[in-house]
Structure formats: C-alpha cells, structure tokens
Amino acid sequence: MDEALVRSLTPSVLAILVRRGADFAAAEDAVQDALIEAVRVWPADRPRDPKGWLVTVAWRRFLDATRADAARRRREDLVDEEPAPGPAPAVDDTLQLYFLCAHPSLTPSSAVALTLRAVGGLTTRQIAQAYLVPEATMAQRISRAKRTVSGVQFDRPGDVATVLRVLYLVFNEGYSGDIDLAAEAIRLTRQLAATIDHPEVAGLLALMLLHHARRATRTAADGSLVPLAGQDRSRWDTASIAEGVEILQAALARDRLGEFQAQAAIAALHADAPTAEETDWVQIVEWYDELVRLTDSPVVRLNRAVAVGEADGPRAGLAALAALNDSLPRHAAVAAYLHERDGDLTTAARLYAEAAQKAPNLAERDHLTRQAARLNTGRGR
Amino acid sequence: MAKYLLLKHYRGAPAAVNDVPMDQWTPEEITAHVQYMNDFAARLEKSGEFVDGQALAPEGSWVRYDGEGRPPVTDGPFAETKDLIAGWMVIDVDSHERAVELAGELSAAPGAGGKPIHEWLEVRPFLTAPPTITE
Numbered sequence: 001m002d003e004a005l006v007r008s009l010t011p012s013v014l015a016i017l018v019r020r021g022a023d024f025a026a027a028e029d030a031v032q033d034a035l036i037e038a039v040r041v042w043p044a045d046r047p048r049d050p051k052g053w054l055v056t057v058a059w060r061r062f063l064d065a066t067r068a069d070a071a072r073r074r075r076e077d078l079v080d081e082e083p084a085p086g087p088a089p090a091v092d093d094t095l096q097l098y099f100l101c102a103h104p105s106l107t108p109s110s111a112v113a114l115t116l117r118a119v120g121g122l123t124t125r126q127i128a129q130a131y132l133v134p135e136a137t138m139a140q141r142i143s144r145a146k147r148t149v150s151g152v153q154f155d156r157p158g159d160v161a162t163v164l165r166v167l168y169l170v171f172n173e174g175y176s177g178d179i180d181l182a183a184e185a186i187r188l189t190r191q192l193a194a195t196i197d198h199p200e201v202a203g204l205l206a207l208m209l210l211h212h213a214r215r216a217t218r219t220a221a222d223g224s225l226v227p228l229a230g231q232d233r234s235r236w237d238t239a240s241i242a243e244g245v246e247i248l249q250a251a252l253a254r255d256r257l258g259e260f261q262a263q264a265a266i267a268a269l270h271a272d273a274p275t276a277e278e279t280d281w282v283q284i285v286e287w288y289d290e291l292v293r294l295t296d297s298p299v300v301r302l303n304r305a306v307a308v309g310e311a312d313g314p315r316a317g318l319a320a321l322a323a324l325n326d327s328l329p330r331h332a333a334v335a336a337y338l339h340e341r342d343g344d345l346t347t348a349a350r351l352y353a354e355a356a357q358k359a360p361n362l363a364e365r366d367h368l369t370r371q372a373a374r375l376n377t378g379r380g381r
Numbered sequence: 382m383a384k385y386l387l388l389k390h391y392r393g394a395p396a397a398v399n400d401v402p403m404d405q406w407t408p409e410e411i412t413a414h415v416q417y418m419n420d421f422a423a424r425l426e427k428s429g430e431f432v433d434g435q436a437l438a439p440e441g442s443w444v445r446y447d448g449e450g451r452p453p454v455t456d457g458p459f460a461e462t463k464d465l466i467a468g469w470m471v472i473d474v475d476s477h478e479r480a481v482e483l484a485g486e487l488s489a490a491p492g493a494g495g496k497p498i499h500e501w502l503e504v505r506p507f508l509t510a511p512p513t514i515t516e
Contacts, residue, residue: 107475141428
C-alpha cells in the first residue's frame with residue numbers, strides 16, 4: 001500500500017468528517033480506524049478513488065461509534081443536510097485542520113503532537129518514538145489536545161503564524177528513530193503552501209529546504225558537529241537549494257517581508273557561497289538588521305554579532321556583542337569565537353570551556369570542549 | 382518539549398525544612414506520603430508529561446578501574462558522607478519553568494505531622510540531540 005498517499009489524504013478526510021459535524025476527537029478515531037482498514041484491504045483490492053473510500057469508511061465508523069439514540073438523531077439531521085457526494089476539493093477544510101491543530105489554547109508540545117497525528121497521519125507510536133517518550137504518554141498528550149480543541153468552531157480562520165510556529169518546532173526536532181521529523185515538517189509545509197497563498201508560508205518552506213539541503217554535512221560520521229565553514233559543500237543538495245531559492249525569490253517579490261523570509265534569505269546566502277570565504281557577510285548583516293526590526297529578539301541580535309564579526313572584523317563583532325546580556329544561550333560561544341579571531345587565545349579558551357558547560361546538547365558540548373582543548377594544548381607546549 | 386531529571390537525594394542535598402526521618406513518622410503519615418507520590422506520577426501520566434520514574438536502594442558503591450588484571454576498586458564500607466540518590470523521575474515538559482513548578486509540587490509531599498517536607502530536589506536538563514538548525 002502506498003503509505004505516502006494515505007498519509008497525504010488523511011487531513012482532508014478528517015476535515016471532511018469534522019465539516020459534516022463530527023466531533024473532532026471522534027472523527028479522528030474514525031479516520032484512524034479507516035486507515036487501519038485500508039492497510040488491510042487495499043493491497044488486494046485498491047479502490048479507484050482512495051479518498052472517497054476513506055471518507056465512506058471513516059464516516060461509517062463514526063456513525064457506528066455514535067449510535068446512541070440522541071446522538072444518532074442529531075447526526076442523521078446532519079447527514080440530511082450534507083451535500084450530495086461528489087469530488088470535494090476540501091482545500092479550505094484541510095487548512096482549517098492546520099489551524100485547529102495549532103490552536104493557541106494548546107501548549108506547544110500538544111500542538112506538535114496533534115498536528116503530526118491529525119494532519120500528518122502518523123500513528124501515536126511513531127510520534128512517541130520520534131520524541132522519545134512512552135507511547136502511553138504521547139497517547140495522553142494527544143487525547144488531551146483533542147479534548148482541548150473539541151469545542152473549537154471549525155469555520156473560523158485561524159492565525160497562520162501559529163501554524164508556522166508549530167511546523168517550525170517539528171522541523172527543528174530533526175530526527176530520532178524511524179521518523180524523520182524534518183522531512184515530515186517539509187511535507188506538511190509543502191502541503192500547506194499548496195493550500196494557502198501566503199509569503200511567510202513560502203518563506204518557511206524555503207527556509208526548511210535550504211537548511212535540509214545542508215543537513216547531511218552538518219555532522220561527521222562519528223556524530224560530531226561540523227561548523228558551516230568546515231562543511232563539504234559538494235555534498236549539499238543542490239536541487240533542494242535551487243527549489244528553496246526559487247520559492248524564496250517569489251515570496252520576496254511580493255514585498256510582504258516576514259521573519260521566515262528573512263531567515264531564509266540568510267540561509268540562501270550561505271547556500272549560495274561556493275566557499276566559506278566567499279560568503280556575502282555584508283548582505284547577511286543587512287538581513288539580520290531586517291530580522292532585528294521584525295522580531296527584536298536577543299537571539300537574533302546575537303547571531304547578528306557573529307555576522308558583523310565576519311563582515312567588519314572581530315572587534316566590530318565584539319562591540320555588537322557588548323550590548324547584549326551575557327546570559328543569552330550561546331553568548332559565551334560567540335564571544336569565544338570572536339576573541340579567537342581577534343588573537344586573544346587565552347580569553348577564547350576560557351570562554352569556549354564556559355560555553356561547553358552551558359551547551360544544550362551533547363554534540364555542541366563536545367565541539368566546544370574540543371575548541372577549548374585545541375587552544376589550551378596548542379599554546380606553551 | 383524538553384526532558385528533565387528530577388532527583389531525590391538520600392544524602393548530599395541540603396536538609397529538608399520538615400526534616401524528620403521517615404521511621405519517626407506515623408504509619409498514616411507514610412501512607413499519605415506514598416499516596417502523594419503515586420498521585421503526582423499519575424497526574425503527570427495524564428497530562429502527557431511523564432517519561433519514567435524509579436526508586437533506588439540506598440546501598441550504592443563507588444567503583445573504579447584498578448589496572449589490567451585486577452578487580453575493580455570499590456569505596457568500601459566507609460561511605461557515610463557520599464551523595465546518595467533515592468530515586469528519580471524523568472519528565473517531558475514545555476519549559477524549564479514547568480519543570481521547576483513540578484519539582485516544587487513534588488517537594489511539597491506530606492511528611493511528619495502531615496506537613497509538607499519541603500525537601501530539596503535537583504532538576505537537571507537532559508543533553509539532547511542537536512536541533513536541525515544550529516547556525
């Protein structure tokens with residue numbers, strides 16, 4: 001059976017059920033039942049209209065499950081009002097589903113779990129494995145999320161920004177285990193971009209494609225981190241980069257800049273440079289200025305200081321850094337790098353060691369510890 | 382979505398405020414304490430934040446390699462001052478604030494006199510895999 005096809009159909013099938021009046025949680029259960037049925041039946045007898053098949057089976061399951069008298073009467077009314085069967089474009093419905101799964105009443109982790117389950121069509125077990133939590137925990141998270149959004153009206157447009165934030169969270173988790181969350185996030189964002197015409201959706205898709213194109217070179221075979229300057233650029237996925245750049249250019253042409261487009265522009269400038277030395281840092285600083293204007297985030301200012309250090313020299317970078325709070329994540333790592341480039345190896349080594357202590361993940365800690373060790377053992381021996 | 386380890390210490394942490402050894406509590410107070418801990422774990426399971434939790438025996442040994450062909454060295458019977466972990470719980474929560482909030486709740490487990498023991502718990506973030514975006 002074509003799992004990719006089934007998963008791509010899941011959100012619109014679910015959306016149709018909810019549109020017909022099914023409660024979200026019950027509709028979701030019914031769709032999962034239909035998917036299981038599809039796995040069983042399709043290999044021998046594949047329907048000509050897979051989506052129509054799934055809608056029919058899921059709707060039947062839903063009706064079976066809500067056979068209580070009062071409920072049935074209400075549902076039958078709904079069935080009566082239902083439009084005659086036919087090819088339903090359901091484009092809007094799918095979009096509503098994205099909004100619902102990213103609803104502001106959900107915590108970020110619930111929104112992520114619900115999106116992967118309801119829009120992505122992943123099983124609870126797959127999501128639990130991807131996030132390294134017990135299946136029972138993920139099941140609870142998803143059912144709580146479903147209860148939370150059960151009363152939410154399905155006909156009001158939501159906020160695209162919340163959807164983009166959730167997809168970005170999924171992307172950032174990268175991958176662990178069988179499910180490649182980054183690839184899944186790209187798939188869902190692509191699907192969203194096909195549904196809605198919005199420059200920031202395009203911006204996020206471009207950003208993901210550009211980052212994804214470089215992912216394989218970001219770590220060595222032993223899992224250690226390879227910094228951008230040391231990456232083997234011949235292994236970057238040029239098709240993915242070209243697609244990302246094209247999507248980004250079309251989005252930028254519409255002159256409604258947002259933070260994802262600006263971030264994608266920075267990623268595109270990195271991806272464009274034939275060598276690290278040829279990176280257009282001056283233009284990157286300009287994009288960081290835009291980002292600061294759009295987000296006013298301290299983390300963006302920190303990244304900007306790195307770019308300034310490359311464009312105007314380490315002293316300028318350190319001056320930009322001086323304006324920032326040193327409790328920011330990765331502040332010490334940036335300071336260490338700029339001090340090293342400025343020739344102050346003692347300070348750099350001390351700051352690398354300090355940054356390693358604060359690193360949020362193992363690969364980064366090991367990388368920073370190696371930087372400190374390199375400077376400490378390279379001097380005075 | 383970050384995992385934290387909540388560590389309960391037998392020794393090594395600052396003393397609890399309501400610091401009465403458990404064998405001095407009434408059986409009912411012990412039952413209430415155990416119930417509180419079970420309820421806490423059950424609540425986290427329901428909220429989708431529970432990953433794992435275990436209690437550890439008090440007897441632990443420091444062990445060290447002692448060279449080729451020799452048995453490992455252990456710290457022997459004179460270990461009264463070493464830190465000892467009583468048990469742990471792994472949670473998966475949306476923020477560091479939430480981890481601290483939960484640790485605070487756990488520290489409020491009832492002790493002697495039915496009053497919270499106010500014990501110190503250690504909250505440690507897991508070092509995770511790097512995110513996709515690091516530059």
